[in-house]
Amino acid sequence: MSTYETMPFQLETERLILRPWDEGDAAEFSDLLAERGDGKPPVERIRTSIGELLAATETTGIALLPIERRDEGDFIGYCGLIIGRTTLEEPEIAYELFQHAHGRGYATEAARAVLGAAAATGRKRLWSTTRTWNTASLRVLEKLGFERDRVSTDEKGEIVWLTRALP
Numbered sequence: 001m002s003t004y005e006t007m008p009f010q011l012e013t014e015r016l017i018l019r020p021w022d023e024g025d026a027a028e029f030s031d032l033l034a035e036r037g038d039g040k041p042p043v044e045r046i047r048t049s050i051g052e053l054l055a056a057t058e059t060t061g062i063a064l065l066p067i068e069r070r071d072e073g074d075f076i077g078y079c080g081l082i083i084g085r086t087t088l089e090e091p092e093i094a095y096e097l098f099q100h101a102h103g104r105g106y107a108t109e110a111a112r113a114v115l116g117a118a119a120a121t122g123r124k125r126l127w128s129t130t131r132t133w134n135t136a137s138l139r140v141l142e143k144l145g146f147e148r149d150r151v152s153t154d155e156k157g158e159i160v161w162l163t164r165a166l167p
Contacts, residue, residue, distance in 0.1 A: 003122070004061060004088075004089075004121040004122050004123055005061070005120060005121045005122055006061035006121070007061060007062050007063060007081065007117040007118060007120065007121050008117050008120065009057070009063050009065065011065065011110075011114065011116075011117055012070070012113075013070075013109050013110065013112070013113050014070075014109070015070050015071070015106070015109060016067055016068065016069060016070060016106060016109055016110055016113070017067075017068045017070055018067055018068075018079060018113060018114070019065060019066060019068065020054070020057075020063070020065065021054055021065075021066055022050075022066075023047055023050060025050060025075060026043045026047040027043050027046075028075040029046050029049075029066075029075075029078075030042070030043050030046045032075075032077060032078075032096060032097075032098055033046070035099055060088055061121070062081035062082070062083075062088070062091055062118075062121070063081065064078050064079070064080035064081070064082055064094060065078060065079060065080045065114075066078050067079055067095075067097070067110050069101075069106075076097050076098050076101040076106060077096050077097030077098055077101060077106070077107075077110075079093070079094070079095035079107070079110035079111055079113075080093070080094060080095075080114055081093060081094070081114065081117075081118055081126070082094045084127075084129065085127070085129050085159075086129075089123070090123065090124075090125045090126065090127055091123070091126060091127070092126065092127045092128055092129060093111055093114055093115070093118070093126050093127075095110060095111055095114075095140070102136060103136075107136075107137075107140045108143050111140060111141075111144055115144060115164075115166070118166055119166040119167055123166055124165065125163055125164065125165050125166060126146075126164050126166060127149075127161065127163050128141050128146055128162045128164075129159050129160065129161050130159070130160055130162075131156070131157060131158065131159060131160070132151065132158040132159070132160055133157075138160065138162075141162050144164065145164050146162035146163065147162060147164065148160060148161075148162055149161045149162060149163045
């Protein structure tokens with residue numbers, strides 16, 4: 001069993017609300033994933049994925065959370081902690097936003113809230129991995145104090161590994 005506190009699953013910032021997944025998020029989550037250019041996943045499959053995310057949260061005490069804009073009440077993406085390419089002790093911060101929401105500081109704002117939530121669990125370090133071509137994501141991570149650790153390669157190309165100590 002984990003020696004870490006469970007992270008809060010409801011985070012609020014000046015402009016955003018990060019909250020637990022709901023089955024009603026499946027269609028919009030599918031639309032978001034379609035923006036990656038690999039086709040649109042079926043909503044039923046995404047509903048299953050949401051169930052898996054919620055089950056993983058129960059087990060791990062960390063979560064990937066949908067992001068809503070506070071004033072508009074619309075789903076614009078997700079941000080949170082995942083095991084991903086790392087470990088439960090030193091999880092990865094992950095985020096993805098609809099293209100129409102890029103360039104407004106939402107990813108930085110959401111990720112900053114998640115950093116606070118991660119620190120509250122008692123963890124000492126977080127990771128993030130992103131593709132070398134993803135300059136916007138690298139800028140967000142730089143603003144949050146992440147530092148480059150190494151670069152690795154997989155079948156899709158180069159991955160930048162970044163890390164950040166938590167207070």
